[in-house]
Amino acid sequence: MKACAATVVLLLAYVSHVSLACPPVCKCYPRRAEVVCNQVPLTSFPSEGLPRNTSTLTIQFTNITSITEQDLEATPHLKELHLFNNRLKNLSSHLLRGVPHLTALDLTGNKLTHLPADVFSHAPLRSLVLKNNLLEIADAGWIPDNSNLTWLDISGNRLAKIPADFLQKMPQLESLDLSNNLLENISANALNQLTKLDRLNLRNNKLDDLDASILASTRNLTYLFLSRNRLTHLPENIFQELTQLKHLTLDDNKLSNIPTGLLDNLESLDAEGLDLTANPWLCNGQLEYLFRWLQKNQTRLFLPETITCSGPQSLKSRSVMSLTESELNLQAS
Numbered sequence: 138m139k140a141c142a143a144t145v146v147l148l149l150a151y152v153s154h155v156s157l158a159c160p161p162v163c164k165c166y167p168r169r170a171e172v173v174c175n176q177v178p179l180t181s182f183p184s185e186g187l188p189r190n191t192s193t194l195t196i197q198f199t200n201i202t203s204i205t206e207q208d209l210e211a212t213p214h215l216k217e218l219h220l221f222n223n224r225l226k227n228l229s230s231h232l233l234r235g236v237p238h239l240t241a242l243d244l245t246g247n248k249l250t251h252l253p254a255d256v257f258s259h260a261p262l263r264s265l266v267l268k269n270n271l272l273e274i275a276d277a278g279w280i281p282d283n284s285n286l287t288w289l290d291i292s293g294n295r296l297a298k299i300p301a302d303f304l305q306k307m308p309q310l311e312s313l314d315l316s317n318n319l320l321e322n323i324s325a326n327a328l329n330q331l332t333k334l335d336r337l338n339l340r341n342n343k344l345d346d347l348d349a350s351i352l353a354s355t356r357n358l359t360y361l362f363l364s365r366n367r368l369t370h371l372p373e374n375i376f377q378e379l380t381q382l383k384h385l386t387l388d389d390n391k392l393s394n395i396p397t398g399l400l401d402n403l404e405s406l407d408a409e410g411l412d413l414t415a416n417p418w419l420c421n422g423q424l425e426y427l428f429r430w431l432q433k434n435q436t437r438l439f440l441p442e443t444i445t446c447s448g449p450q451s452l453k454s455r456s457v458m459s460l461t462e463s464e465l466n467l468q469a470s
């Protein structure tokens with residue numbers, strides 16, 4: 138009987154300890170100092186019971202609409218904050234003041250339209266994800282000078298331009314994702330500080346032209362995605378410095394030709410590393426450089442037989458590789 142009562146007391150103590158140490162609808166993993174609130178009916182930040190030593194906090198698929206500096210002050214050791222798919226509309230410029238160790242912030246899938254100046258200045262962020270929000274403008278004022286960001290993802294927003302001074306503040310950047318926006322234009326010097334860039338994704342924008350020098354400083358680039366834009370031509374020297382490039386996608390653009398020499402320095406391309414499909418290639422004598430490059434480097438191409446002519450009429454839909462020199466009016470090589 139005595140033992141039984143003691144057990145009950147112990148159990149009660151345990152239950153109250155657990156409920157104190159963790160917000161009611163969340164899961165806490167004390168040994169990893171991690172808290173996860175996943176797909177639960179929250180409408181505001183789960184302050185109650187949040188352990189002070191939390192270092193990773195995930196609140197995802199909930200209905201919270203705001204998060205404040207005071208909310209975060211309760212967890213000053215926070216290193217990672219994942220706020221995936223909630224309903225956040227705005228952030229205060231002081232939001233991160235109370236989390237001086239925060240290195241990763243993920244705001245994917247919220248309703249952010251604008252962000253205030255200095256919003257990311259108060260924490261030593263290395264990874265910042267703003268994917269799938271409603272941002273129309275990216276502003277240099279968000280980011281501190283000499284930011285240590287290595288990973289930036291602003292894909293899936295409504296950006297029509299990307300200010301050069303914004304990217305110039307992130308000399309440590311290794312991965313930049315601007316895909317699925319409305320970019321029409323990237324200024325010539327926008328990437329000139331990004332000497333460590335390894336991966337650049339510009340897929341699915343509205344780029345119709347690229348400056349010849351835009352990639353002159355990104356010599357370590359390994360992955361470059363330019364699919365689904367409106368590129369009609371490429372400057373001859375644009376890829377000249379990209380000797381480390383393994384993967385290049387140019388599919389689904391409006392290219393009818395490429396200039397002689399364009400691919401000459403891409404010595405590191407992986408097998409199937411170059412995608413040129415879904416472009417309106419014009420199969421005449423001017424296509425000689427591409428034609429001969431394809432013959433020699435078939436293994437580097439993704440689906441080489443689907444690189445087809447859109448004209449002239451007599452060659453329409455023919456695979457470029459299947460053409461003969463006489464069909465292209467070329468002298469035998």
Ligand SMILES: *[C@@H]1O[C@H](CO)[C@@H](O)[C@H](O)[C@H]1NC(C)=O
Nearest residue numbers: 158167168169170188190191
């Ligand atoms: C965090 O604090 C809780 C109790 O307050 C403790 O049980 C846990 O071990 C701590 N975790 C770490 C990683 O320090």
Ligand SMILES: *[C@@H]1O[C@H](CO)[C@@H](O)[C@H](O)[C@H]1NC(C)=O
Nearest residue numbers: 175176177178179198199200
């Ligand atoms: C969020 O609110 C919507 C209704 O506005 C509701 O259908 C949904 O279940 C809520 N989400 C969660 C995780 O409670």
Ligand SMILES: *[C@@H]1O[C@H](CO)[C@@H](O)[C@H](O)[C@H]1NC(C)=O
Nearest residue numbers: 203204205226227228229230
């Ligand atoms: C966010 O917007 C709401 C309503 O527009 C406003 O009441 C609130 O103060 C704003 N919060 C911040 C942090 O700016």
Ligand SMILES: *[C@@H]1O[C@H](CO)[C@@H](O)[C@H](O)[C@H]1NC(C)=O
Nearest residue numbers: 260261262281282283284285
């Ligand atoms: C980036 O890191 C360096 C070296 O650790 C540090 O001196 C600098 O203050 C950091 N920059 C920012 C904006 O925190």
Ligand SMILES: *[C@@H]1O[C@H](CO)[C@@H](O)[C@H](O)[C@H]1NC(C)=O
Nearest residue numbers: 297298321322323324325345
């Ligand atoms: C592209 O950017 C340049 C300057 O950076 C500007 O003069 C030009 O109007 C822009 N073009 C488009 C189509 O936005």
Ligand SMILES: *[C@@H]1O[C@H](CO)[C@@H](O)[C@H](O)[C@H]1NC(C)=O
Nearest residue numbers: 331332333334356357358381
């Ligand atoms: C480029 O990559 C090489 C090899 O990975 C590395 O040694 C070098 O430091 C990198 N350059 C920059 C500017 O990051």
Ligand SMILES: *[C@@H]1O[C@H](CO)[C@@H](O)[C@H](O)[C@H]1NC(C)=O
Nearest residue numbers: 403404405406430433434437
């Ligand atoms: C393409 O073929 C030429 C001639 O064989 C060769 O020199 C070059 O290295 C090849 N390029 C790639 C990327 O393999």
